[in-house]
Amino acid sequence: MRIRRAFIAIPVVFAVVTAACGGGGGSSTQPQTEEGAVAAAERALRGTYTADIDDVMAFMSAECREKVDRDEIRDALILVQAFMSSDELNLSDLEVRGTATSFDGDQATISVELIPPEGVDLDGFGLSDEEIDVIYENGKWVSEDCDFEDTSGRSLEDLEAELETLGLAGTKDDPVPANLATPVGEGFVVAITGYEADAAATITERGGSEPFLDEGEIIAMVSLDVGYGGTEEPTNLSQLQLQLVGSDGVAIDQAGCGNMTETLYFSNREAFSGASLSVVSCFSATPDRFPDEPELSVEVGFGNRPVFFAPTTEAATPTTVTGSTGPAADGDATDDRTAPAALGTAVDVGEGWTVTVNSADLDADAAVAAASDFNNPPPPGTSYVLIDVTLAYDGSETSSSGFSVDTGAVGDSNVSATDCFVSGLDNEIDRFADVFPGGALTGTLCFVVDEADTDSLLFYANGNAFEGDPDFFAVR
Known part of the structure; x- marks a missing residue:
């Protein structure tokens, strides 16, 4: 099962703001002591969880201040609050407790423990204890590292340049016509291939x-082809945020397309460099909200530049989205995909988890x-493909759920x-079970695999779904 990486980007803000750039602190001089370093680190993490942009x-x-954009950090902190808080947990209720694991006058490593309110389990919230390296700079304790770089400006410039090269504006006033392969940012290319204003009958006819x-x-349905040529692998297709502009200028709500398998909405499918596929997205409202000449905005992630399309206007010279087969030469995961762990090999995938692929049924219909x-x-x-795996846990937490391990399968496409939605499988793995140190889950995972991918199929897993790279496993 794969956690949607559009939402994974939200908790990653913690690492960006704390581990990479600090997070909290105040402007007054701080004592150059172990206690001062601990207090600064505690305030850093607390400021992140309470969305205190000034502290951060x-x-x-x-x-780091030279590299980041204050507005982007503020927006990220707001998203943390919006997506990570719940009826069960208010982030401001977390107690933050730090301990110096090393101290050398002008630098220190601080281990910061997160203590939730009584009765709240942090497993499933994507929150964990942090270790922060700090240095003493200009009378304050700050983060030693600053590996975060504000690339939003460069990404926007790159997108604008790509659109200009194609002679496209992609603005609301000058949208891109249908059937024209168009970059939308972060390595994604989109072409709108169809639009139906009242698509309920079509959805059921197509198996939904x-x-x-x-x-x-x-319910209206937009059909689109999507390609991915970026180097970051894998990336989730749910990063593509689509909005249909209503006749009143207000976005029309997205809706599920009757559980059609090619639905993009809340997709958990991931793309590797060279990916190309056809998907649909649906929108529901009263008929008066749908304009005669609709406009669709496509944005990658949050806070990026949207590209607008005119789904009912045909391009004078259509172009198509293309892809490639097999691992791309410059893909982040290519080296690992071309040298997967052998069947039966136990691999440390992070956060105390070890994964073994025991066997696979590649024709499990x-x-x-x-x-x-x-x-x-x-x-x-x-x-259908059934993969028998063992997920063994020996981490530092009291227990961890099997859902903590992000898993998937990919072939040369x-x-x-996609994950199966079936029941009654023998020995299906219980991902809901809590696993204590020294324990292990063994059972079957089910995937729906394109027949063209069966011969090249690999399994992959990552014990830390919020960061890091997956490990790949042979299934035969």
């Missing part, structure tokens, strides 16, 4: 369930069908397989 900026090193709509609403009368055949051109 004040504690950054001079080098009847869409859930409020009284008087209709019959096994899935036999497991339950309610299981549907896989979509045309795909097959460079698009990850």
